[in-house]
Amino acid sequence: MAHMAFMTPPPLTVGFDLDMTLIDSRPGIRACYQALSERTGTYVDADLAVTRLGPPLAEELIHWFPAGEVEAVADLYREMYPTIAITATPALTGAREAIAAVREAGGRAIVVTAKYEPNAKLHLAHLGIEPDAVIGDLWAEQKAEALREHDAGVYVGDHVGDVRGARAAGALSVAVATGPCPPAELRAAGADVVLADLTEFPRWLSDYRPARA
Numbered sequence: 001m002a003h004m005a006f007m008t009p010p011p012l013t014v015g016f017d018l019d020m021t022l023i024d025s026r027p028g029i030r031a032c033y034q035a036l037s038e039r040t041g042t043y044v045d046a047d048l049a050v051t052r053l054g055p056p057l058a059e060e061l062i063h064w065f066p067a068g069e070v071e072a073v074a075d076l077y078r079e080m081y082p083t084i085a086i087t088a089t090p091a092l093t094g095a096r097e098a099i100a101a102v103r104e105a106g107g108r109a110i111v112v113t114a115k116y117e118p119n120a121k122l123h124l125a126h127l128g129i130e131p132d133a134v135i136g137d138l139w140a141e142q143k144a145e146a147l148r149e150h151d152a153g154v155y156v157g158d159h160v161g162d163v164r165g166a167r168a169a170g171a172l173s174v175a176v177a178t179g180p181c182p183p184a185e186l187r188a189a190g191a192d193v194v195l196a197d198l199t200e201f202p203r204w205l206s207d208y209r210p211a212r213a
Helices: 026-040 057-061 067-085 095-104 117-127 140-149 160-169 183-188 198-212
Strands: 013-016 108-112 133-135 152-157 172-176 193-195
Touching: 013 095, 013 140, 026 067, 057 067, 067 117, 095 108, 095 198, 108 140, 108 152, 117 133, 140 152, 140 160, 152 160, 152 198, 160 172, 160 183, 172 183, 172 198, 183 193, 193 198
Parallel strands: 013 108, 013 152, 108 133, 152 172, 172 193
Antiparallel strands: none
16 A cells, blocks of 8 residues: 655745844944045935935945946945944844744744845854855845745845845745834735844744644
């Protein structure tokens, strides 16, 4: 008599955004924009810039520099960034515990971010956060490339662009209201779950896993 084969589902892979999801990058980015203003002689309202984190650097710089200068200024910003922004940037409350919860559940945790990848890795190394992979330079729907490549079933982010990336990848969108987008905006963008912050993630994950089974 033939026996029915039961396949063990693959470990869950959870993707996380970086800025304003795992780290509070506002102090470091503010300091870097202020230094960039001094270096270039061009005013950048650093306090305003840090209220709209999420999109790629060039989308912010175009507000302050002529289009033809943006690429060179972005290179300068990224060059200055490690010495100015890394040590000034703390982990957000619950970040380490969220990564640990994925591992404790037998899953993999990856970081998919619009931030320049070398600088993203510096942040995580400085804070002692060690995901299974870090993929940078991807924004909104582009994030689906990495999420699909790593077979991520969940993507956690703070911006409507993160929601769009999750949906493009066919992943569950878990949004945290720690960035520039309020809960209502995240829900309207299509987030499947909205949490106040990452301190709520381990409990949510423990409830989600039985539902998957």
